Amino acid sequence: xxxxxxxxxxxxxxxxxxxxxxxxxxxxxxxxxxxxxxxxxxxxxxxxxxxxxxxxxxxxxxxxxxxxxxxxxxxxxxxxxxxxxxxxxxxxxxxxxxxxxxxxxxxxxxxxxxxxxxxxxxxxxxxxxxxxxxxxxxxxxxxxxxxxxxxxxxxxxxxxxxxxxxxxxxxxxxxxxxxxxxxxxxxxxxxxxxxxxxxxxxxxxxxxxxxxxxxxxxxxxxxxxxxxxxxxxxxxx
Amino acid sequence: xxxxxxxxxxxxxxxxxxxxxxxxxxxxxxxxxxxxxxxxxxxxxxxxxxxxxxxxxxxxxxxxxxxxxxxxxxxxxxxxxxxxxxxxxxxxxxxxxxxxxxxxxxxxxxxxxxxxxxxxxxxxxxxxxxxxxxxxxxxxxxxxxxxxxxxxxxxxxxxxxxxxxxxxxxxxxxxxxxxxxxxxxxxxxxxxxxxxxxxxxxxxxxxxxxxxxxxxxxxxxxxxxxxxxxxxxxxxxxxxxxxxxxxxxxxxxxxxxxxxxxxxxxxxxxxxxxxxxxxxxxxxxxx
Numbered sequence: 001x002x003x004x005x006x007x008x009x010x011x012x013x014x015x016x017x018x019x020x021x022x023x024x025x026x027x028x029x030x031x032x033x034x035x036x037x038x039x040x041x042x043x044x045x046x047x048x049x050x051x052x053x054x055x056x057x058x059x060x061x062x063x064x065x066x067x068x069x070x071x072x073x074x075x076x077x078x079x080x081x082x083x084x085x086x087x088x089x090x091x092x093x094x095x096x097x098x099x100x101x102x103x104x105x106x107x108x109x110x111x112x113x114x115x116x117x118x119x120x121x122x123x124x125x126x127x128x129x130x131x132x133x134x135x136x137x138x139x140x141x142x143x144x145x146x147x148x149x150x151x152x153x154x155x156x157x158x159x160x161x162x163x164x165x166x167x168x169x170x171x172x173x174x175x176x177x178x179x180x181x182x183x184x185x186x187x188x189x190x191x192x193x194x195x196x197x198x199x200x201x202x203x204x205x206x207x208x209x210x211x212x213x214x215x216x217x218x219x220x221x222x223x224x225x226x227x228x229x230x231x232x233x234x235x236x237x
Numbered sequence: 238x239x240x241x242x243x244x245x246x247x248x249x250x251x252x253x254x255x256x257x258x259x260x261x262x263x264x265x266x267x268x269x270x271x272x273x274x275x276x277x278x279x280x281x282x283x284x285x286x287x288x289x290x291x292x293x294x295x296x297x298x299x300x301x302x303x304x305x306x307x308x309x310x311x312x313x314x315x316x317x318x319x320x321x322x323x324x325x326x327x328x329x330x331x332x333x334x335x336x337x338x339x340x341x342x343x344x345x346x347x348x349x350x351x352x353x354x355x356x357x358x359x360x361x362x363x364x365x366x367x368x369x370x371x372x373x374x375x376x377x378x379x380x381x382x383x384x385x386x387x388x389x390x391x392x393x394x395x396x397x398x399x400x401x402x403x404x405x406x407x408x409x410x411x412x413x414x415x416x417x418x419x420x421x422x423x424x425x426x427x428x429x430x431x432x433x434x435x436x437x438x439x440x441x442x443x444x445x446x447x448x449x450x451x452x453x454x455x456x457x458x459x460x461x462x463x464x465x466x467x468x469x470x471x472x473x474x475x476x477x478x479x480x481x482x483x484x485x486x487x488x489x490x491x492x493x494x495x496x497x498x499x500x501x502x503x504x505x506x507x508x509x510x511x512x513x514x515x516x517x518x519x520x521x522x523x524x
Binding site for chain 1: 400403404406407410411413414415416417418419420421472
């Protein structure tokens with residue numbers, strides 16, 4: 001089998017003297033949806049920050065056949081490792097369309113851009129309706145769609161989404177999960193980082209459970225969902 | 238009635254120029270979160286640059302304007318890149334102190350280099366004027382006002398429609414997300430500061446045509462720009478135009494009905510009033 005898209009070996013990271021992550025091993029294959037679940041303060045966001053190159057770390061990170069461990073964040077971004085940050089981080093006083101165009105800031109080529117805008121507007125028709133509206137004036141669900149669309153315009157190979165479902169109504173979460181499946185169909189690999197274990201495991205192929213900075217369980221989404229430990233700890237069963 | 242009309246016309250012509258003066262200050266403030274106390278000194282430098290191109294080389298001041306702006310752009314860009322960037326993450330007090338220092342250095346360098354004499358950029362058509370609906374309109378003031386408004390609109394278009402303009406707005410609104418999407422804040426800051434200095438330079442050239450230059454005009458022009466930025470808000474160049482026109486009209490009306498010595502009382506009175514009644518600026522969002 002070919003090399004995975006992302007392979008992480010023995011990764012450790014932290015803030016100052018305080019280690020948050022230790023001995024993290026995991027991998028993501030091309031066109032997979034992988035869920036990384038865990039409770040608050042398990043180290044999920046820290047892991048994403050290390051992967052994006054904005055936080056120093058130990059251990060090895062290989063992405064798309066390259067060692068990206070020491071690269072600056074903009075180089076990693078240019079290779080196609082794109083993050084939808086927690087809390088969306090939209091440009092609130094800019095229009096939806098301008099937000100999407102910022103996703104393409106590092107790209108050149110106008111034709112592709114027009115096609116990509118059309119593609120994300122097809123995925124999220126409501127954004128097309130609201131494209132001249134300030135992003136900050138939309139509902140939480142629409143803002144999450146805008147953040148995901150902005151990331152998609154950046155042509156990701158691996159899309160990492162931090163707490164997609166946070167603060168959203170279940171119906172909206174379902175809609176976004178469907179979009180993830182559709183995105184994967186278009187060739188984008190997805191890493192879904194969630195506290196909402198139930199939702200994440202529903203669309204994921206595989207999952208990892210992060211607890212106190214270490215991966216404590218891994219397996220297919222089905223196995224994890226059936227695991228009595230996981231059920232007890234996260235699903236409230 | 239005629240007097241009122243003339244006063245309104247004067248106020249609008251003055252206000253257009255005021256908008257351009259404040260524009261660079263508001264832009265830098267909004268994007269870098271730096272109140273540039275040397276902004277007025279940049280205006281002064283622009284005025285002298287244009288003055289020497291006119292008196293030394295015989296270049297028409299309106300032709301020298303683009304060159305003046307280009308020179309100030311380079312000056313501002315380098316100053317930001319190599320000096321102000323050092324304290325960009327520091328608390329506002331530090332940047333105030335630094336830009337105040339730059340202001341002092343520029344002012345007294347100008348005094349040594351250009352002497353403290355009053356200078357006016359005085360082209361052959363400086364006295365030309367015409368009458369419109371009973372109001373006397375000096376030609377150079379009209380041109381200066383038109384150029385000022387045109388430059389303000391150009392900036393607005395640049396921010397609204399171009400890739401770099403979007404990146405500047407994005408950096409101002411959400412630094413974290415801008416970096417995440419590949420914006421390099423340091424170059425955006427230098428570019429923005431350069432544009433702010435170029436606008437100040439343009440305003441200085443126009444100021445030299447309609448008024449008098451000396452090395453010390455900077456302080457009061459910084460203060461006026463600050464008032465306009467507060468009134469108009471930092472979000473849009475269009476707000477700055479409105480702020481400039483309001484200040485121009487208030488000063489013109491005050492000198493007409495109260496006395497010319499009271500214009501500063503009126504303009505800073507407005508500042509206090511706006512800060513008390515609408516701290517977000519007249520056009521700012523309240524949220």
